[in-house]
Amino acid sequence: SAVISQKPSRDICQRGTSLTIQCQVDSQVTMMFWYRQQPGQSLTLIATANQGSEATYESGFVIDKFPISRPNLTFSTLTVSNMSPEDSSIYLCSVGAGAGGYEQYFGPGTRLTVT
Amino acid sequence: LAKTTQPISMDSYEGQEVNITCSHNNIATNDYITWYQQFPSQGPRFIIQGYKTKVTNEVASLFIPADRKSSTLSLPRVSLSDTAVYYCLPLNTGFQKLVFGTGTRLLVSP
Numbered sequence: 555s556a557v558i559s560q561k562p563s564r565d566i567c568q569r570g571t572s573l574t575i576q577c578q579v580d581s582q583v584t585m586m587f588w589y590r591q592q593p594g595q596s597l598t599l600i601a602t603a604n605q606g607s608e609a610t611y612e613s614g615f616v617i618d619k620f621p622i623s624r625p626n627l628t629f630s631t632l633t634v635s636n637m638s639p640e641d642s643s644i645y646l647c648s649v650g651a652g653a654g655g656y657e658q659y660f661g662p663g664t665r666l667t668v669t
Numbered sequence: 670l671a672k673t674t675q676p677i678s679m680d681s682y683e684g685q686e687v688n689i690t691c692s693h694n695n696i697a698t699n700d701y702i703t704w705y706q707q708f709p710s711q712g713p714r715f716i717i718q719g720y721k722t723k724v725t726n727e728v729a730s731l732f733i734p735a736d737r738k739s740s741t742l743s744l745p746r747v748s749l750s751d752t753a754v755y756y757c758l759p760l761n762t763g764f765q766k767l768v769f770g771t772g773t774r775l776l777v778s779p
Binding site: 595656 | 701703705710711712713714715718756760762764767768769770771772
């Protein structure tokens with residue numbers, strides 16, 4: 555298993571500003587993922603961030619809006635740029651299990667409110 | 670985009686067995702089926718995975734029919750602490766197509 559922490563746990567931001575969310579893992583992992591979860595809804599994958607390659611974004615998400623960094627095997631950041639109230643959501647990072655496993659381990663999430 | 674659907678909510682009482690179904694009609698040959706539990710203000714927690722027939726671990730069983738177009742998570746003798754949202758997620762070893770199910774909100778009452 556992996557233990558994942560995220561910073562900040564929550565934030566309230568003004569529209570037009572940007573917020574960078576950090577994700578720290580207690581072990582080296584190849585696959586890392588960023589999700590968005592709106593209140594009462596399921597999780598939606600934003601992008602896959604594998605170390606050593608450019609992040610791969612899902613349909614509806616673009617790098618200019620959600621730039622991702624993956625500088626090493628234990629850390630990643632997601633920036634929510636030029637925020638609007640529609641970006642209010644919970645943002646979660648996760649890592650994929652190694653050795654052919656199928657499970658993901660999730661961080662506690664970052665609750666973002668844009669006013 | 671493939672849609673993975675679940676009942677919106679289920680109610681149960683302590684000590685009962687709860688079965689939550691997930692429909693994944695477009696599952697691929699290489700996909701496994703995983704299930705997660707999520708409590709408020711927490712990230713999802715992995716429960717169980719399976720490919721076909723039946724898988725059991727210390728907390729749940731997973732039933733997958735031969736056509737694999739659906740799966741059923743079975744929670745034996747639920748307690749109040751099992752109140753949570755449960756998600757299914759078909760995926761392959763490459764972690765592609767990470768489309769979570771719509772989620773089922775389980776409420777366990779005394």
